[in-house]
Amino acid sequence: MDDLVKPKNECCAGDKSCGVPDKQSPLQPFPMAPSTEAACCGSPPGPQSSPDEKPGYELLGFVESFIDTSIGPVPRVKTSLARSDVWGTIGARLAVNRNQYKIAPGLYCVGEPGPDSPVLITANYKLTFDTLRRELTSVGTWILVLDTRGINVWCAAGKQFFSTGEVVHRVKQSRLNTVVRHNKIILPQLAATGVSAVSVKKECGFEVLWGPIQARDIQQFVADGCKAEQSMRRVTFSMPERVVLVPVELSHLLKPTLWVLLAVFLLSGIGTGFFSFSAAWSRGLMALTAYAAAILGGAVAAPILLPWIPGRAFALKGMLTGIIAGLSVVITFSNSLTRVEAAALLLFTTSISSYLAMNFTGSTPFTSPSGVEKEMRRAIPLQAAVALMAVAAWVGAAFTG
């Protein structure tokens, strides 16, 4: 203990030096401690921090490097997706992480862009950004990312986040006019719902060129002198495009399903003995199967088979898939159901399936809100009435036997 030097109060005053004096440290080097960075125990330490890392900011995996520009360092991003990006996409599609799946707005680039390189404007939803950058494999390009609150291009345009104001703000904030010599910015066509090209030109001097709908057409579009073929200007709704929407539709049903579960078991147990737990269980399971069938019919089959199901109104399509789903349930349990109970389950499945299919209208690129309103004003009262009839029949059947 005597070897330890007592701290001096006037340590930091004048030219007196602080800290451990030149004397040998009382701690002798541990004989087995190595002098290299190799591990003495456990796994080796990670690499040194990159000079691009900054306090308070995390360096993201999709950034390849930084390039120097007149406005400072601009991140150059990779044009291929890593496994973490693929997992992120899966998470977004399964509604596991989709509301905060975004990147910082501002100027990015791919390749070796210069003052004459094209400028693409996009949303800060990471799925959008990934979809875009993986297509930009040949030409150096600037990417100006807007703050669309982590929402994709079209929805953000509709909700006024991908707006004239936001475009103008980001263009000015990034001092784009000092980065490029030209005054053209390429916007995704679907942003036109929220952006007025004429107003953008007036407010920041940049001319909006409407790019193709799909990112995969951008390189061809630019190569053709920023001209789009007609097919690039039409939105599609193919089977894969419909299928990827189903998990999110299902995720909306998690909370309502808990209530349905409760109601189904309670209502199934009501009978001549006031309430029976065994009836709640045995009848409840059959009713629950009918509910599951309704989900399959209205939220899975109807979206996937959409163009092949008769009827323009989605409520009608859902009713048809619901009838098939309901009949399947009734046939499965035919030995355990009275005729009234079978009818109840069929009505129940049909009405719920119709309602769920009707809700899919909001996820399509071709239904008009006016049409949806018209459909809903007619369909919802019918769906509610049929569902109530189903409940009355189901409960009533327990009394009549």
Added chain:
Amino acid sequence: METFRYLPGVTTLQFETAACVGCGMCENVCPHGVFQLEGKKAAIRDLDGCMECGACALNCPTAAIRVTPGVGCASYIIQTWIKGKEAAACSGIDCC
């Protein structure tokens, strides 16, 4: 889109030919090819293909196009029935 058709005769799309200057913006921005340039003016070639996204109206330099879509959301409509139109509201940023 030709392969996907929704309810006919519902769109609120209105086009005033007199105000049209034939710039072709509507043809460029429409995702369903509702408009087509015919000579010096635009013309509607598929009215029922309109989904009321509003891109054409927002980008027409002479305001020759008008469209007023509703909300088209089930929970919103149900709210107007229960609470009345004034009290009905969207469920927030995460909803749609």
